[in-house]
Amino acid sequence: MTLAPALLERVTRVAELLATPLVPADYLDVFAPLRAGADLRARVVAVQPETRDAATIVLRPGADWAGHVPGQYVRIGVDVDGVRQWRAYSLTHGPRPDGHISVTVKAVADGTVSPYLVHRLEPGSLVHLEQAAGDFVLPAPGTAEAPTKLLLLTAGSGITPVIGMLRNLHPVTDSGVLDLARRRAAGYDLVVLHLAPSAPDSIFARDLATLAEAGAIRLISRYDDEHGVFDLADLTALVPDLAERATLACGPGGLLEALAAHHEEAGLPLSVEQFRPTTVVAGEGGEVRFTSTDTVVEAGGAQSLLEAGESAGVLMPSGCRMGVCFGCVVPLRSGAVRDLRNGALTTAVPGETGPDGIPVQTCVSAAAGPCEIDV
């Protein structure tokens, strides 16, 4: 038994000698991109249209996919117009017997990634993945810390992680309808309060309605155009047994902050997930933070990041100083920079763009708002 690992190690060593200056994985990726040990990727199995501008993307993840808990999200990297873009999406299927995972995406009108996923993604193509993440999950039932009586409060697209949880309890069958056979699965007592500007035409809203009709959940929908803007003061009236329930909420930051204050005052348990990521507003110049030394400088809109860093005593890699040699490339962790040659903007949003930031040429880039540079 001890022979096998030693032998494997020796084979690996020889393979490395053969592959230099590349690594064996570079060759294996040509033939088996989803094998164990490869960077995590997934094959697109199907793109199922849900509504006019939403689709469920079914993925077969690579061998190293560690699985997920309903409610978690996954970061997906896709090449849109040749450029690798990373976005986080809630996993909308409970773990399935066939090992596939899925995300449901609504195309944002002027978005980059979501319209691509909904309208242009081809089955059979490869996407990049990270392992599932997120603490916003359905608590295991019956424990003291995780009561079975829950209020699931969702606003707008904040519905998606909750759908992930509900679909785990009531899986979607092959024909796309909810399997209601496992009614009141695992003894949960669920109230779902869904807020939206108006009654949405979405697969998720229909799922909620189906579950409510079957008695699996108690659904309260509040639409601004129908019921007026939701007021937290009404919460107790809508959910009379609120005091017995733990609340899981997902929606925009403002609502969550108000909810946190409300629940703290009332001494109620709350678990939240903010859904809309921070957006970057590009301007002229801004505060630049160099992360390794935690140096902060105020850089002008016409000054290169390289000059800004050097003038603040940061040890910046540099080269030709004219955008030719790529000797000064470092990752932009967050914020926006503008190419001094043609004004093109590059923005990095942690958790949304690449896990290692976006490499930028500091000698021809200027701050376009506050930004963080990894150097």
Place this chain on the structure above:
Amino acid sequence: MTVITKQPVSPIAHLTPEDIEQIGVELDAIRQEVLDSRGAADAAYIRKVVDTQRKLELGSRAVLLVSVLPPAWILGTIGLSIAKILENMEIGHNVMHGQWDWMRDPKIHSTTWEWDNASPAEGWKHSHNELHHTYTNIIGKDNDLGYGIMRVDEDQRWHPMHLGQPLWNFINACFFEYGIAAYDLELGRNLAIPKEKRSEDFKRRARNTLAKIRKQATKDYVVHPLLSAPTGSLLPTLAANFTANLVRNVWSHSVIMCGHFPEGVETFEKKAIPANETRGQWYVRQMLGSANISGSKAMHVMTGNLSHQIEHHLFPDLPSNRYAEVAPKVRALFEKYDLNYHTAPLPQQVYSAWHRVVRLSLPNGWLATTNATNLPSQLKLLYAMSTKGAKVRRAAQARLEQTERRQAAAERAAA
């Protein structure tokens, strides 16, 4: 060729400073057009080339496992040579230029790429991207001009040791990757420094280079031949790998010589470059300091699109697959401003570059004033210049130049 500032009529004398800045504006516009349309098709192109190269390399190496059979040896060697050329030229060189950084794919990125060459990516990127591309064709600043071992310009004083430069150039071609590694390290300059005074940075880079060379040699000359041993193909595989490296070296050396060395490509004087050279001035220097190779699509790919050397020097970070479409626009700009767009087929450019190497290995004017009848006396003169002191050399040089001037005057009169 003489640095442009010392020529009787500079090829850019007719350009006003406004012209030069306007050239910059127009070239920037051409660059922007490509940036605006850069996308999925370009990404698909480089991925296809990488995919093809890896399959070709694996296939060729597999065939070489039985290279004791002559057809297998020939097939495998040709395949491996092409794979190695693609890897160095169309992939390695261009990826390390940052041409594909815009894809944000960490696997095809200038900061992560390592190539199948003796010189590590780090050192090469410094000497090539930073020095060669910034100081293109500036005598004394750009090591790509003669790699510090050759006389590349009339203005460099001739010395008898230059007689050997056709031979050095040939040897450099055969072992080009090691030549590149040596000049990326600035080996000549650094070895001249006493051992204890050499910089830590040099020592570190030298260690990295030696480690890289050891890995490269282990792969091609130990492990792959050993894998072929069971079929009795150890030596044939070794020979095949050596041949493939040789072919790749000679090919890349030829292509690179064609880029900056043919007769008619301009060189520049260090002191004539303004300290704050404008973008327009830099563009014009790139325009005059490079030469193209005309030919088929396959030839362009095999040169890593360095056959579009002029376009590459103007836009070193544009994806190489786009140079071909940019070329006619660039050429039109040359014509508009009455500049010489230097392009010719490969054999012609290789001949021209070698002609220059040979011509400059001899004293100025010697080749031009030599004909069949005066050959014995000219050889005697060359012998004297090579063996006697500097004084004799100076006198003979003056005589040669005088003869050349008279000859030129006579030709003008005849015309």
